[in-house]
Amino acid sequence: MKQERITTSQLAIVVAIAVMGTVVLSVPRTLSIGAENSGWISLMLGWAIGLAGIFLFVRLAERFPQKTITEYSALVFGRWLGKLVSLSFSAYFILLCALYTRVFAQTIVIPLLPETPISVVLGIFVILLIYESHAGLQSIAQLSQVFIVPIIIAALVIVAGVAPLMDLGRLKPLFQPGPGPILRTALTASTHFGESAVLLVLYPYLTRRSRVLRSGWIGLSTALAILLPVVLGGVAVYGHEQVQRLLFPTLSLARLIRFGGFVEHAEVLFVVLWLFSAFLKVSILFYVSSVALAQTFDIDDYRPLVNVLATIVVLGSLLPENAAMVLELTDVVVSYGWMYEYGLPLIVLLAAVVLRKEDRHDEV
Amino acid sequence: MRKFVRPKSLLEADKPRFASHSRTAGTPVSPNLSSNIEQIRKICGPENSDIIIREFGIPIGRGFAAALFFVEGLTDRFALNLGVIQPLQLSNCGCTLADGDDLARGLDASGLDIIDYIVKYLLGNSQAKRVTSLDEAIDMVMTGESAIFVDGVAEAIVTEVKGWANRGIQEPQSELTIRGPREGFSEVVRFNTALLRRRIRNPALRMDPMKVGALSATDVLVVYIQDLTNERLVEEVKRRISEIDIDYLPEAGYIEQFIEDNPFSPFPQVLATERPDRLAAALAEGHVGILVDGTPVALITPSFITDIYEATEDYYERFLFGSARRLLRIGATLLALLLPALYIAIVTFHQEMIPTPLALAFASARQRVPFPALVEALLMEVALELIREAGVRLPSPVGQTVGIVGALLLGDAAVQANLVSPIMVIVVALTGLASFATPYHSGGLAIRLLRFPLMVAGAAVGLYGVAAGIIAISIHLTLLTSLGVPYLSPFLSEPYDYKDVIVRAPLWTMRFRPRYLRPYRLRRQAGRGDSR
Incomplete structure (x- = not known):
């Protein structure tokens, strides 16, 4: 079953995309709402938490190098409690999938296809998602490798393009909202970085287990390197009060760019680029959740599950009635997701240490 | 009026029994010359016009009856006459063998038999081989060799006299270059x-x-x-x-x-x-x-995917121009794939993307066209593909005319008749031009074909459809392998090495062979100390 292999550098890219794939458009807004002009500090703190999280994930995965979290949670907690843990793990990722699918569709519909029903957008998306999941982990990793280059370039172009409009004075005073909001927002940001928990499922598929920690950190830092300029730029150009009112501050930044007066509404191009990264992110989460779910039910191959699961994801993504509900739901998930992302692996690790459970024999 | 006898239908005809085409090397060469000739006549057919069996004598000792067996047209007449027949027929001039009677027994004092003697002293050909199987000899004759049978010996000599009409070495028509060698492979x-x-x-x-x-x-x-x-x-x-x-x-x-x-x-x-x-x-x-x-x-x-846009000239020109032209070709490939789809998507769904004056120009050009952009584009694209296909088959002077008639008259008339907008003609012409810039024909075919589903996707859901199409194509590409090596390998090789993928770096920097081919010797410059 573990025929598919990815390299450590592919892992770094996959982690980077899993973290910033969708949020790059909206993160300036969420951070500004929480921490006003100090959103970038929260982001850095969230990144630091994420680094610690990677350390936790790798320590846990190293105890069972041949197994995914769903397999060893059964070892640690016994059959039924273990199943419950795995089920909740995959359920969390399915929830994220559904949420991000909806966010994706919404983001596509508003600037690109205002008159097209959202179900059409979702339909095409889910067909691609099913295709990609059948294609497997290697395909996801290869696509991430190919597409991360234009994604990074696009982020840099946006920030460089609006650089003349920036007023760094808007970032001052530092720590304006005080430590409380900054820390709370840092935890929110750490939810995004915590999505690197995909590592707990991907670990057994790695070709080499050396430097996993390093490549995880590189992945997070790449995500930070893309998110930080966007957050700084958003606040520096618009000021945090206005950023809070923008639905997709990054796109609003892109709109300010003029390519020699010819292309207006350049944000459409960036939406298209973002579409690739968002699609990849959802496919990573979807792959992880379908593998985890298949293992929970002791199914050898996750592929038969894909169609059913994709249907669940789409139906789930249609549940919120309007965009406002989607925003609220996102806020709730993002505010508390970190507890789950870091808490569950921490509990498993502690239990494994206390119960002295490990399975270190490594074939590779 | 002549009357034809209605032939038996093919279906009613008796089923003849054939010997299998793939014969095994079963039948040996017989010591009796006439039975060999009979066998050959039986296998090759009595009246097979290009199969020649030339009987002659070798005047050594008492003389040997011999036969030369070859396929006319596959053999070089001069090589046969001067290298095989002449030395054998005139062999007695320089005969070094002692005694005719010994030779009749097939042996001389030095232990040579007649076949050895012919091979060693007489034949004027560079290659000669002794075979004992008749079938093997026939198979080799079919490739253009000639076989010599000598009466009394259960062996044949197969000598190399290949030579047939060919068009010689010419410049390859499908991969012309300005710089670089002109010779191309030929049929031989x-x-x-x-x-x-x-x-x-x-x-x-x-x-x-x-x-x-x-x-x-x-x-x-x-x-x-x-x-x-x-x-x-x-x-x-x-x-x-x-x-x-x-x-x-x-x-x-x-x-x-x-x-x-x-x-x-x-x-x-x-x-x-x-x-x-x-x-x-x-x-x-x-x-x-x-x-x-x-x-x-x-x-x-x-x-790999890079072969679609790479050309040998990239390496022969200095690296700046090699890189620039390669970038141009990558752009052309993308253009050939995406331009009509993007145009359709933008005029159908995203008019706000283009500046107002241009949007007005688009709109006024499209105003009197009765079709949606997709139909208009398909019309022109199909016309373009038709011109292309028609031009390929025609003799070259006529082919050019077709191009001119097709492109100028048809395009102009279509615009005059308000069937298509002039902008669409520009888009399609650009697409055609771009697709001619892909150096690899089969790769260009893929691009030409994939353009159509992308156009439909663009017409259905705009840029989202085009992007979805690109994602689908990309997923497909990740699934492709060539001999088991991933098709996207040049983009994925680790450590990341884009020296010869997007651009063509200076030659002296490309010190290693592509890693993804797993060559046994990785280093190709500064040869010493090969590292695996």
Whole structure:
């Protein structure tokens, strides 16, 4: 079953995309709402938490190098409690999938296809998602490798393009909202970085287990390197009060760019680029959740599950009635997701240490 | 009025019994000359017009009756006359053998029999081989050799006298370059191996022969460099070729279609080339080549997505211009794939993207066109493909006329008649131009074909549809392999090495062969201290 292999550098890219794939458009807004002009500090703190999280994930995965979290949670907690843990793990990722699918569709519909029903957008998306999941982990990793280059370039172009409009004075005073909001927002940001928990499922598929920690950190830092300029730029150009009112501050930044007066509404191009990264992110989460779910039910191959699961994801993504509900739901998930992302692996690790459970024999 | 007897229908005809075409090397050469001749006549047919059996005598000792067996047209007349018949018929002048009676028994004092003697002293050919199987001799004669049978000896001599009409070495028509060697492969595989050997003058260049086709028995050579090319690639190519089971192999394209990994993909997973310099360069990188007799097309495998836009000239020009032209070609490939789809998507869904004056120009141009953009585009694209297809078949002076008539008259008239907008003509013309810039024909075909689903997607859901199409194509590309090597390998190789992917870096920086081919020797410059 573990025929598919990815390299450590592919892992770094996959982690980077899993973290910033969708949020790059909206993160300036969420951070500004929480921490006003100090959103970038929260982001850095969230990144630091994420680094610690990677350390936790790798320590846990190293105890069972041949197994995914769903397999060893059964070892640690016994059959039924273990199943419950795995089920909740995959359920969390399915929830994220559904949420991000909806966010994706919404983001596509508003600037690109205002008159097209959202179900059409979702339909095409889910067909691609099913295709990609059948294609497997290697395909996801290869696509991430190919597409991360234009994604990074696009982020840099946006920030460089609006650089003349920036007023760094808007970032001052530092720590304006005080430590409380900054820390709370840092935890929110750490939810995004915590999505690197995909590592707990991907670990057994790695070709080499050396430097996993390093490549995880590189992945997070790449995500930070893309998110930080966007957050700084958003606040520096618009000021945090206005950023809070923008639905997709990054796109609003892109709109300010003029390519020699010819292309207006350049944000459409960036939406298209973002579409690739968002699609990849959802496919990573979807792959992880379908593998985890298949293992929970002791199914050898996750592929038969894909169609059913994709249907669940789409139906789930249609549940919120309007965009406002989607925003609220996102806020709730993002505010508390970190507890789950870091808490569950921490509990498993502690239990494994206390119960002295490990399975270190490594074939590779 | 003549009356025809109605022939028996093919279906009612009696089923004749055939001997199997693939004979085993069963029948031995008989010591009796006339029975040999009879056998050959039986196997080759009594009236087979190009099969010649020339009987003559060898005046040594008491004289030997002999027969020369060859296929007219496959043999070089001068080589036969001067190298085989003449020395044998005039052999008695320089006869060094002692006694006629001994020779009659087939032996002389030095232990030579008559066959040895002919091979050693008489034949004026560079190659001669002794065979004892009649079937083997016939098979070799069919490839253009000639066989000598001598009465009283159960052996035949097969000598090399190949020579047939061919068009010689010409410039390859499908891969013209301004700079670089002009010679191209031709239909004769032996010329092609010579062209290759002249470029790689090293015994490590191996050309392993294989035969494909029960009827055609076509020579197929698997070409690689020993101790450089990964054995597993070579073995895989040989395995796949040996599994081909067909009667007739007309062209290298058959090999390609039988050995490719993903037959349903539009992307070519084997690179076809007519340029010996391109094949030699690929071999030196660690690829495996396949030469097929009877076609000027050689195959290079594994092949990757980069082959669609790479040209040999990239390497012959200085690197700045090589890189610039490669970038231009990448752009052209993307344009050929996406431009009509993007145009349709933008005028149908995203008019706000373009500046107002331009949008107004678009709108006024499209105002009197009765069709939606998709129909308009399909109309013109199909017309373009038609012009192309028609031009290919016609003799070149007429072909140009078709181009002019098609492009100028049809385009202009279509605009005048308000069937299409002038902007659409520009878009389609640009697309056509861009697709001519892809150097690899089969790759260009993939781009041309994929353009149409993208256009439909763009017309259905705008840029989202185009993007979804790109994602679908990309997923498909990640699933492709060529000889088991991922098709996107040049973009994925680790450590990241884009020196020869997007741009063409200066030659002196490209010190390693492509890693994804897993060559046994990675370093290709500053040769000492090869690292694995």
